[in-house]
Amino acid sequence: MNEKYIFMAEDNTNDTALMQRALRKCQKPNKLIVVSNGKDALNYLTSSAENAKPSVIILDLKLPLIDGLEVLRQIRSDESIKHLPVIILSASIDENDRLKSINLGADDFLCKPINFDDFVKMVSRICEQWL
C-alpha cells in the first residue's frame, strides 16, 4: 500500500466527523485514518509497515492516555518514524503551546477554526502540502 493518507489522533468525534467532511469537500475522501488516544497513535505508527506510514500526522494536544506533546516527543525520538511530518492541531491558541510544539519538532501548529469554512480552507492547505 503506497497510498498517501493523513493519520489523525483525535478523541473528539465531532472534530473527526468535520475533518472527514472537510476532506470530502477537498476531493480527498478516504484519505484519513483516525485513532482516539495517544497510545493507539504510537502503536499504529510504530507497528505499520514502512511503506504504509502516513504522509502527515495530525495530533490533538489533549489526547487521552498519552497527550499530544508526549506523542510528538516519542515520534521524534523513534528512528523509524521520526522523519514523518507532524502537525499539531489544537483547540488552544496559547502561544506557549505553540512554542513547545515547535521546539519538540512539530512541522506546524494550527488552531482549529470555529468557522467551518475556515476549517475547510485549513484542511485544503494541508492536503496541498502533504498529500
Add this chain to the structure above:
Amino acid sequence: MKNKYIFNTVFGLAVFIFLYIISRFNYPLFHSITEMITVFIAASVFIIIWNGRHLLDNQYYLLISIGFLFLAFFDFMHMVGNKGMGVFPQYGNLGPTFYIISRYILSLSFFIAPFFIKRKVKTAIMFMIYTVISILVLLSVFYWQNFPVTYIEGTGLTTFKIISDYSIDFILLAALGLLIYNRHAFDARVLKYIYFSLILFIATGLSFTLYTDPFGLTNAIGHFLQIISFSLVFLTFVETGLAKPQNLLFRNLTQSNEEIQKLNMKLENVNDDLMYSIAELEKTDAALKISEAQANSLIKLAPTAIFEVDLIKQRFTSVNEAMCKMSGYTREELFDIDPMDLLDEESGKNLAARIIKRFSLNNSSDFIEYRVKKKDGSFIYMVFNISFNDDSLDKVFVIGHDVTIRRMYENQLRESEERFRTLSETSLVGVGVSSTEGDILYANQSYEQILGYDHAELIGTKADNVYWNPGDRNYWVNKLFSDGPIRDLEVRLKRKDGLPVWVSISASLITYGGYKAVMSTIQDISARKKAEEGLKHYAAELEASNKELEAFAYSLSHDLRAPLRALDGFSQAILEDYKDILDAAGNDYLMRIRSAAQNMAQITEGMLKLSEVIRYDIHWEKVCLSETVSMIAQDLREKDPEREIEFYIAKNIYANGDPSLLRILLYNLLENSWKFTSKSRQARIEFNSTKIDGVEVFFVKDNGIGFDMQYSGNLFQPFQRLHPDNNFPGHGIGLATVLRVVSRHGGEIWADSEIGKGTTFFFRLGDYGMQQ
C-alpha cells in the same frame, strides 16, 4: 690749725707728766690738783654757756652746763671730803660718797639733756630742781646721816658703791644712745667730741670701780681719764660753743635757711596746686554748666517718662515730653491733675503702699508694673523707678518706662505656651522630649498611654527602655543630627507590660531648658499595621481568586470552542446536504444558528486573547512601533480591500516592551479605528508620538464617529460597548485587552473623543528599568 693741735698735745702731755710726777711723791696732792682742775673745768663750762645761752637754740648745752655747776660743787665736796683732808672728821671718809653723788649728777644730766634739744628750758625751774636735790643729798649725808655707806675702812668699797658705779655707766650708755638717736640736731664735730667724752666718762667710772687702794694706779688713771673727759667737754662746749660760736650759729642759720628754702618750695607747690585747682574749678564749672544743659535736654528728649511729683500737693512739679506722649495729656493738663488719678485703682493702692514703705526704707527703686490710664481711656503698663529727694521728703523723682509692648509679648508668649501645653496634653499624639543623652525630660499623657505608663512615670527614665530594639533610638537620633527632622518613621516600641506597639515617629531638635533636646511625636499605628497585614492577606487572596477566575475564563473559552465548531460545522452540513428537505424557514433558522455560533466564537476568541495577555510572560526588548503599525495596517487592508483609508504612520517610533503584546495592543487600537471610520468619507488613521510632561506618549488618532466622553469611564471594561451591535460589530473585549497590555507594561492609556469628529487613544509605557 696744725700748730694749735701740736701745742694742745704738747701742753696736755706736759700737764700729765707733771701730775704723774706729783702723784708719785704725794698722792693726796695729786688728787687735790686733779679734782681742782675738774671743778675748774666744770665751773668754766657753766659760766661760759650761761653767758652765751641767748646764742644757743639747742638747750642740750644749757642743761648740761647747769648740771656741771652742781657737779663742780659736789666734786669739790668730794675733794675736801676725803678722810685725809680732815674737813669732816666726824663723818668718816666722805670722798667716795660725794664722788658717787657727783657722778649721778653728771650721768643724769647727760641722760635728760637730749629731751631738751628742742624744748625751751625754764632755767629757774632747772636751778630749783638741782638745788632741792643737792640740799636733800647734803641733809641726807650730814643731818639725817642715812645716805648709804660707800667705803668701809679695812673692807673697801661697799656693794652700793659698786652697783652705783655700774648704774651710772649704764645711764651714760643710755645717754650716749639718746644722743645718737638725736644726732641730727648737732654739728658733726661737736657730736664727735661728746661721743668721745661720754665714752671716757664711762671708762673713768670703770677704772674707779676696779680700785681697792684709793691711792693706787687705777685710781690715778681714773683721775687722768676724768681730766681728759672734762677737757673734752670743755673743748666741745667752750671752744666749739663760744670760741667758735659761728659754728653753732652758722649751723642753726644754715639749718634755718634750708628750712626756709624748703618752706618756700612747699609754698610754691601749694601755690601751683592752688592755681591748678582754680583752673580745674573753672573747667568743672563750665563742664557743669554744659552737663546741666545736656541733662536738661536729655530729660526733655528721653524716651522714658521723667517727672517729679509733690506728694503733699498731689501735683506734678515737672514732666518731660515722653510723659506727655505716653499719657496722652499736654504738659498743662498734667499739671492740673492728681498724679494718682492716672493709675487704675489697684495700681494706685500699690504705688501708695510703695511710697509709704519707702519713707521707712532706703532710697531705691522697684519694678512693679502699674496700669496707667491714658487721656483717651486706654491703658498702658509702666514700670516706675522712684527716688526720694534727700532735701524734701514730700517730693519724689520718677522715671517711668512704657512696658506695654513687652507685656503684650509676654502675654502672647504665655498664651502660646499655654496653647502648646494644652495642645500637647490633650493631643492624641504622644509628645515627648528627651535629652541628647537619652533621658526622657517630658512626656504627655498620650505618650504615656501609648506605652502603658502612669502619669509622670516615664520622666527621668532612659528613652532606650521603651524601644523594642534598644538601638533603634540611636539610629534615628543620629539621622536627626545628620539629615534633619524625621518624618513618619515606623518603629516598634515596648510597652510597660512588655508588649510591642508599632508607632510612627516624627522628631526634630529643639531647645529645652536652654539645652539641645530631641522632641518626638509618636502615633500608635498598631491598628494600621494590623489593617495593612490584613490588606496584604486580602490582596493575596484576591490575586489567587483572580488567577482562578482567569484560568476559569480561559478554560471555559477554550472548551467552548469545540462545541461551537461542531455547531457551525454540522449546521452548515445540514444546509448543504439537506437543503431540499427543509423549507425556507428551516433554512433561515439554520442560518441563525450558524450566525450565533460565529458570534459566540468571536467572544470566546476575545476572551482567550485577553487571558493570554494576563498569563503571558513579558519579554522586554526595543520594538519599532512604526513597523508594527505598518504591518497591521497592511493586514487590515488585505482583510477589507474595498475600504479606502489613509494611514499616516510616523517613522522611527521606538518603545521598550514585549513585541507580541505590543502588537496585540496596536492591533486592537487600529482595528478599532478601522471599524469606527467605516462610515467616514475620507477615513484617516494616524499613529504618532508626543511628549507630555517630558514623557513620551504614543497615540492612535482617527476621524471616525467618536463617542460621548461622559461614557468614557467604561471604555476599557470588558463587554462594554458604546455603539449598537448592528452598526459596528464587536464584543467589548478589544479595549479591555489593550488596557491589560498597557498595565502589564506599567503604563497608562486614556482616550479623547468627540462625537462625529473622531477619537484619539493615548498611551505611554512604563520604564523598562522599573519593571525589572
